[in-house]
Amino acid sequence: MRKAVALIIDRTQIANIAAEGATVPSQTMFAQYGSMAPFIDAVVSAGYGLPARGDAAAGQALIEAAGYTKGSDGIYEKDGADLAVKIHVNSASTEYTRTIDIIVEQLNRAGIAASAVPVENGVFWGEVLPFGAFEMSYSWLSCGSVNEPWASMGRYTVKDVVPVGERSPGFNNTARWDGPAAEAYTAVVDKMADLPLGDPSKPGLVAEAYQHLDAEMPFIPLVQSFKLLPMNTTYWTGWPTADNNYNHPFFWWNHTHQIIHNLEKTGG
Numbered sequence: 001m002r003k004a005v006a007l008i009i010d011r012t013q014i015a016n017i018a019a020e021g022a023t024v025p026s027q028t029m030f031a032q033y034g035s036m037a038p039f040i041d042a043v044v045s046a047g048y049g050l051p052a053r054g055d056a057a058a059g060q061a062l063i064e065a066a067g068y069t070k071g072s073d074g075i076y077e078k079d080g081a082d083l084a085v086k087i088h089v090n091s092a093s094t095e096y097t098r099t100i101d102i103i104v105e106q107l108n109r110a111g112i113a114a115s116a117v118p119v120e121n122g123v124f125w126g127e128v129l130p131f132g133a134f135e136m137s138y139s140w141l142s143c144g145s146v147n148e149p150w151a152s153m154g155r156y157t158v159k160d161v162v163p164v165g166e167r168s169p170g171f172n173n174t175a176r177w178d179g180p181a182a183e184a185y186t187a188v189v190d191k192m193a194d195l196p197l198g199d200p201s202k203p204g205l206v207a208e209a210y211q212h213l214d215a216e217m218p219f220i221p222l223v224q225s226f227k228l229l230p231m232n233t234t235y236w237t238g239w240p241t242a243d244n245n246y247n248h249p250f251f252w253w254n255h256t257h258q259i260i261h262n263l264e265k266t267g268g
Contacts, residue, residue, distance in 0.1 A: 002217035004062040005136075008110045009103055010054030015223050018098040023226035025052040029213070032224055035147040042203035048214040050221055056110045063111065076111040084113035088128050088137040091118035099222070100138050129174050132164035141171055142219055149206050150192045156218060157186040177218035185212035236263040 011025030027050055028043045030036045043049060068076035068083055076083040085107070089100040100116045107114035119128055128134050129141075144151030160172035161182075168174045188209035195202055229250060231239040240247040240259060247258050 001063070001066065002220065003215075004059040005107065005112070006050070006217050006220045007055045007059035007062070008106060008112070009220065009222065010106055011050065011223055012052050013054070013106070014099055014102050018095065018102050019223065019226050022228070023224045025223050026050055026221040028210070029142045029152060029219070029221045030149065031143055031146045033146050036149070038203045039149045039206045042207040043210045046207040046210065048207065048210045054106065056106075060110060068111075070111055074111055075108075075113045082113045083111065084115075085135050086115055086117045088117045088119055088124065088134040090121055090124040090139065092121035092124075095226070096138055103138075103222075130167045130171060132168070132174060132176055137174075140225055141174065142221060143225075148197050149202070150189065153189045153206070153209060154193070156182075156213070157189055158182050159186070173218075175218045177216065179216075181212040181216050182218070185209050188212075233266065235266055237266055238263045 015021065015023050015025055024032070026032070028040050028048070030040055030043075032040065040049075063076055063083065066078075068078045071077045071082070087100055087104065089096050091097060097116070097118055100118075104114045104116050117134075124137075124139075129137055129139060141155065142152060144153075144155055155170075155172040156177055157173070158178050160169050161176050161178045162168055164176065168176075188205055192202060192205050192209075195205075231249075233239065238244075238259075240249045240251065240262075242249065246262060247255060251259055
């Protein structure tokens, strides 16, 4: 059923509408930086890349193969129960709520009675996500690194599986993915742990492990996360640039203090 949802979702529509064209559909779980290209290319070449466009018919075929039929209201049902899902989302972000609104609409059109459950930021991160108190949820946890694959893939191994109601360690494997496929995935990811980043076998191991993610979809990558980072030199100068790169120009909250201490008034 997770595979069906992954097929139904149209990532291009999310990028165009929720993000207003400010991002692109994800091909894999990884951030699409140049440093990740060898690993992304290996996954895509192996046939496990994500489609930019949804394929509702393919997703519906999987649903129907599981014994569901569409009722007169256009929603799939089985044994008298509708195929329904509630999706928890952090209400603190317009980006998140707009994305889930689109996904809910896409799933409903395909015959799944989906609905959004917006919750406050502290509740989402403190109660819903770590304790598994959700059917589906939307967040950004699949990224552990932007320049190597293990820190991201290592978040979904079976060593971090805990029962629903118990806090997931470090927000790892919040979907509580386990079973034979997860164990096979873990075995391959563990092989990667001690390899240097430039080891030529690493892209192949990434693709080998990824087949299990693709088959069972414990999480469904959607689009690349987009963040607007404004800089304005009207009143302040000293922002980092490619030439004055005392800090990365694409700054983040944990090192923005370095930038603040390098800014000077323009006198404007």
